[in-house]
Amino acid sequence: xxxxxxxxxxxxxxxxxxxxxxxxxxxxxxxxxxxxxxxxxxxxxxxxxxxxxxxxxxxxxxxxxxxxxxxxxxxxxxxxxxxxxxxxxxxxxxxxxxxxxxxxxxxxxxxxxxxxxxxxxxxxxxxxxxxxxxxxxxxxxxxxxxxxxxxxxxxxxxxxxxxxxxxxxxxxxxxxxxxxxxxxxxxxxxxxxxxxxxxxxxxxxxxxxxxxxxxxxxxxxxxxxxxxxxxxxx
Numbered sequence: 330x331x332x333x334x335x336x337x338x339x340x341x342x343x344x345x346x347x348x349x350x351x352x353x354x355x356x357x358x359x360x361x362x363x364x365x366x367x368x369x370x371x372x373x374x375x376x377x378x379x380x381x382x383x384x385x386x387x388x389x390x391x392x393x394x395x396x397x398x399x400x401x402x403x404x405x406x407x408x409x410x411x412x413x414x415x416x417x418x419x420x421x422x423x424x425x426x427x428x429x430x431x432x433x434x435x436x437x438x439x440x441x442x443x444x445x446x447x448x449x450x451x452x453x454x455x456x457x458x459x460x461x462x463x464x465x466x467x468x469x470x471x472x473x474x475x476x477x478x479x480x481x482x483x484x485x486x487x488x489x490x491x492x493x494x495x496x497x498x499x500x501x502x503x504x505x506x507x508x509x510x511x512x513x514x515x516x517x518x519x520x521x522x523x524x525x526x527x528x529x530x531x532x533x534x535x536x537x538x539x540x541x542x543x544x545x546x547x548x549x550x551x552x553x554x555x556x557x558x559x560x561x562x563x
Contacts, residue, residue, distance in 0.1 A: 400521040403529040404510055407541075410532040414510060414543040420501050421445070421554055423540070429499045432490070433546070434527045439505070441559040445549060448503070451490050453527045455483045486527070487534055499538040502528045507545030 393401065415423065423429040424447065431448040433440050440450040483489075494500060508522025524541055531539045542549075550556065 397518070401518050403521065403526065404518055406532065407510060407525065407529055410539070412510075412528050412532060412539050412541055414541045415501065416543050417549045417552055417554055420503075420540075420542050420549075423499070423501065427499065429501050429540070430494060431501050431503055431542070432494070432527070433503050434486075434523050435504055435546070443550065443556045443558045444546070445503075446555050446557045449493055451486060451493065452483055453486050453504075453523050453530075455481060487530060490531070494536075496535050497537055499540075500531065500536065501540045501542055502531070503542040503546050503549075505545050505547055507541075507543050507548065509543060510541075 420429070420431065424431055424445070431445050433444050433448045433450045434453040435450070436452050436454065436456070437450055440448075440452075444450070502524040504522050504524035504527070506522050508520045508525045510519040510525065512519055522545070524545065528539050528541050
């Protein structure tokens with residue numbers, strides 16, 4: 330037999346304006362019903378449920394997206410190959426004193442607007458060139474988002490680098506933002522960038538002395554380090 334007992338909390342607040350009922354399924358019919366209810370503290374119960382919800386959320390993190398997993402794989406190789414990030418002032422010193430070459434992987438138009446003196450440009454992404462049905466669809470997709478200069482991976486990137494630098498060259502790879510391999514609370518795998526993707530391709534294909542420009546050329550320009558530009562031919 331189930332005992333049904335009405336209990337009124339002793340608190341004077343209005344969180345629980347009406348009595349609540351507790352049940353016990355193990356009741357002896359010969360005993361008083363007043364001794365057979367299960368005491369429940371509603372405030373403790375609420376806090377317990379909150380802790381359970383937090384623990385459940387922490388234990389059920391969403392799986393990584395394909396792009397996140399791809400970057401994780403690239404980052405692991407960069408760390409394994411000991412690719413080191415350098416700030417802009419150290420990069421300038423290495424260029425001037427240790428014959429390092431700055432490899433600027435931004436689009437050629439950005440490179441012409443301004444770049445470190447002596448830098449070499451090989452763009453890792455290029456403007457979409459072809460006019461196949463697939464390329465037209467991609468252009469339309471970019472245009473839908475207001476981007477009228479859609480880009481694609483440069484399939485000749487490694488070939489172009491090889492025509493300018495041998496595999497023993499000392500290279501500092503640079504792009505606009507730079508990205509980072511350093512973990513943070515919000516980005517435990519760091520933040521990928523064009524220069525880090527380029528560095529990954531280089532070490533994957535046998536380049537031995539690859540560094541990465543932390544802070545990117547944005548930081549280079551911000552600190553008023555030397556730059557040069559190329560005039561467009563009319």
